[in-house]
Amino acid sequence: MEILSSKGKWLVLMHEKADGDTTGCAVAIASLGTRLGRDVTLAGPDPFPSRYSFLLGGMPYCQIDVVPEKFFGDDCVVICVDTSNAERSIKGLSAARSKVLIVNIDHHDDNSKYGDVNWIDGSSSATGEMVTELMSSSEWGITPQEANSLYTAIVTDNGHFSFPSSTAKSHERAVELLEAGASPGMMAEELESNMTEGALKLWSRAFSRVALFAGGLCAFFWLTKLDFEETLSTRQDTENLVNFLLRIRGVRLAALCTELGDGVRVSLRARFPLSAHEIAVSLGGGGHNLASGCTIREPLDDALKILRTEMERHAETSFSAG
Ligand SMILES: [Mn+2]
Structure with missing residues (x-):
């Protein structure tokens, strides 16, 4: 001071x-x-x-x-x-x-x-x-x-x-x-109580694509560039969206993938003992154990596959080790 x-x-x-x-x-x-x-x-x-x-x-x-x-x-x-x-x-x-x-x-x-x-x-x-x-x-x-x-x-x-x-x-x-x-x-x-109509429509698109895997431990969803255009939304409208995946009973690792101009931005959230940080780091990003992020410079479909493989591997090793 x-x-x-x-x-x-x-x-x-x-x-x-x-x-x-x-x-x-x-x-x-x-x-x-x-x-x-x-x-x-x-x-x-x-x-x-x-x-x-x-x-x-x-x-x-x-x-x-x-x-x-x-x-x-x-x-x-x-x-x-x-x-x-x-x-x-x-x-x-x-x-x-x-x-x-x-x-x-x-x-x-x-x-x-x-x-x-x-x-x-x-x-x-x-x-x-x-x-x-x-x-x-x-x-x-x-x-x-x-x-x-x-x-x-x-x-x-x-x-x-x-x-x-x-x-x-x-x-x-x-x-x-x-x-x-x-x-x-x-x-x-x-x-x-501050969402726009467009943001709510954007969120509904993400919710319609929720995918669970690794025995229900992991979940992700994604948004395309077109989603933002058609709902008149911006990336700011995605704040907190990823946290909703952790509301699904049993999910301990969650990701929102957002398609950008030069790749796919991934926001990760985790519950103990899983680590969002480990996945982010393995994909070139960083953050906390419970909240991290990274960018995968691949087309959306490929990025989702890479991310899913990484999340599955992490969920398996975390539970077999612990
Ligand atoms: Mn902070």
Whole structure:
């Protein structure tokens, strides 16, 4: 916190395909900086995610590729939240490394520590827990609007305290946010009742293709480029979709495959003792044990076969070993 407060210009960066955690953290930090009279820019590589626009409260946001020149200097800091490696941030971050101070705050165990200051805590269920701790222990505290942002960060990353990553500490941070004025009811409505008609139609296409295998331990479904076009949906509309596969009794490993221009993006979710991380890594990706991702640079049909083989092998070895 001392590093941040000593700097006059803050560039607060969200990661690509921003989720609730990176968004809530970045908005809260940008709001704090603005309160402290700092010159703050809230930015990221993609447009601001529309499902979280209720958090902005009129704050400006910039979609950028490179670190703006005004942030080169001793009085500046770049703050990256929930971003496990520089590639997930804006394109120009690595090139700017020698010219700016980068503070990297994240809860991914496999964080590549690309910052000048790296605060990585894999025991946190969300980066929002860490930022809550940082702000609530500072003399500036947390405003009700910032509390809502951080509450959103925490609950979107730990499934409203339903994922095994949720700990006593997660709940303690939530208590601090409630005491600071967060409104869980209002946030739940904003977060749960915000789908477009197109998104619901997109989800129904994925649901119609649910495929179970490995004796019901594994499940996946997929979406094509055409699905997005015909339902007027975007990739942002797939957030949380993959988690629905884990609602099928017995399923412990789940994947959503999304056809992109240059391959197939795979979002993986697992329940203990299966590991989404192992599969993602074997296919060139990364993430957590319970939530990971990778990209398979093959046509959709081939990608599904490769993924299915990998998931089946993993399910077999996990259970024969354990
Ligand atoms: Mn996160």
